[in-house]
């Protein structure tokens with residue numbers, strides 16, 4: 175029998191532990207232990223769900239919800255799209271093959287759900303509506319326990335004042351009973367009350383069609399938010415005190431950029447041809463769902479267009495943006511992507527790498543650099559030192575972090591500690607981390623805001639599958655094209671003594687062309703070699719472009 179100190183992060187059959195205990199446990203203990211204890215390791219009694227009670231109209235519903243937190247989704251259901259959007263907001267995907275997906279409810283996934291505006295009762299109501307089976311009591315208890323504290327407190331930077339905000343005054347009182355937080359509070363003498371503001375609640379994630387009218391009305395009614403101000407110098411300490419290992423009210427971070435009149439705007443809009451695809455739009459709606467910018471992580475498969483999502487986020491916030499990439503080549507690419515998708519002026523975007531020490535004109539702009547350049551602890555050149563000082567002293571509207579799964583946790587800590595940003599957006603193709611410090615990402619950057627399904631994007635024609643890559647290889651290596659290219663090179667290089675550069679967006683084709691043509695002509699060639707590419711370009715005066 176499983177004990178009440180179950181620590182797998184899955185719902186317990188004897189759910190007595192608090193969300194805090196579950197959370198800590200989920201972060202530190204092996205998930206596999208659960209299976210052995212709960213289901214036995216003999217073949218016979220593994221994952222026996224025969225006791226689940228099927229609803230009469232179960233064929234019309236797409237989910238199987240199990241007492242241990244597992245949720246199975248039929249991808250052939252007409253409700254698949256809505257159910258997927260909902261599940262990805264509340265649960266971790268375990269595997270997503272063609273016909274049936276498996277998800278798992280965990281304290282982290284529920285933390286992410288709450289942080290994009292989903293409320294406990296909405297989560298339970300929608301799950302119940304989609305489930306073929308009666309929702310197991312263990313699952314309902316687990317959702318209640320996990321979400322009881324999460325999302326109740328927000329850290330909001332409004333008109334350059336840090337506010338700890340909550341719809342629940344009793345929660346704020348509880349926080350203020352902590353010595354560190356009470357010392358961090360900025361209050362008028364004798365002021366025991368909280369400032370009150372009103373906002374309309376949101377039904378996040380477009381799950382409206384899955385709720386009843388009464389549930390919708392309750393979710394969207396006007397909400398009162400109580401708040402108190404804290405000393406900006408104490409923000410990190412207050413955040414620390416709110417973490418699950420202390421008071422267990424982890425603060426969600428949101429940036430009220432529209433009301434930020436202190437930090438200057440950057441003139442940048444998306445160009446008309448930048449039309450975010452539905453999944454890109456969806457991920458942005460999770461980030462900007464309530465008119466503020468939420469910090470968190472967006473997961474999109476390789477080639478799905480993370481750059482446009484990042485540039486779109488920067489264009490919506492329109493404040494100074496610090497974009498962090500993993501290496502100098504990515505820095506160049508990000509700078510190009512900003513220029514490709516937005517109308518930002520060249521003077522407002524700059525790169526900071528060991529080769530390029532650019533600075534933007536005016537008092538706001540975009541800086542693209544690497545994690546290493548920021549986190550470097552050794553001696554820097556004078557130029558670098560000046561730029562780093564500017565980066566440190568500036569208030570960044572957006573800290574845009576690429577490839578967050580490969581950056582070591584200690585480097586994040588360093589980068590986040592030396593930059594003051596209102597909103598952090600992490601972009602990645604996978605949440606699997608080599609150092610298994612995924613928990614750190616949740617609290618250093620923010621929870622997962624959206625995750626697209628690779629297979630859906632392949633089916634939608636947005637990214638290539640293996641077959642189409644093979645087809646692509648066939649047409650890019652069309653022998654007629656090759657002969658035409660060979661003729662053009664011969665004509666320009668040998669007949670006219672021109673300098674020739676061959677560009678291709680397919681590295682395989684480029685390598686083949688380069689090796690074959692160089693062998694034919696006995697010439698030198700470079701492929702994707704940055705210094706060579708630059709020096710070659712600079713040494714040429716006049717170009718004729720042939721497509």
Ligand SMILES: Nc1ncnc2c1ncn2[C@@H]1O[C@H](COP(=O)(O)OP(=O)(O)OP(=O)(O)O)[C@@H](O)[C@H]1O
Pocket residue numbers: 448449450451454474475476477478479480481482603
């Ligand atoms: N909304 C869109 N409309 C048209 N083209 C798009 C859109 N989004 C992305 N693309 C194109 O898709 C390709 C891949 O985009 P991008 O390089 O941003 O993907 P990525 O997710 O960053 O990939 P990787 O993880 O490999 O770096 C690019 O050629 C980009 O121009």
